[in-house]
Amino acid sequence: MQFNRVSGPVEDLHMWSATSNGFSFVISFETRSGPGLRGRHGYLASWRPIHQSRCAIRVGGSPFKTLVEAEIACTAMLAHLIRPG
Template identity: 60%
Template sequence: MTADGLQFHRAVEDMEIWSTSSDGFSFVITYESPVGPGFRGRPGYVASWRPIHHSSGAIKIGGSPFNTFAEAEEACNTMLKYLTKQN
């Protein structure tokens, strides 16, 4: 993890999907909306995580969907701090 927290990058050029990984965990933020291209759902940014080295599904971070990307990013940083304290 950098001093500024997780560094997300756009994972898919034509869709609103951002990803990053740190300390054995993968994080993804997607934008959902009821209409238009991309993921369907309540409008907002959905944050999720999963362990990199386990074949398990992603776990949605509580509070999703968030109103802004920054809120979703902050939730991912908070989850990483929690997860790394558990190990």
């Protein structure tokens, strides 16, 4: 799964997204204070089915210390979601 930085009008937002096998994943960087998204300090990962109007679900272990840790957790979640049975 390849994450790409989401670009937008606000430079202080740090977000990455990826899609695979009918699921959408988003990773955002949050801090308790300062610019950007507010929350627990770290990389928050979430997922949802692409073709259903459902809220995003946080990936267990979020927030992560690094972007790489968040990406690995998303890949593991995808493997769990597409596992047969």
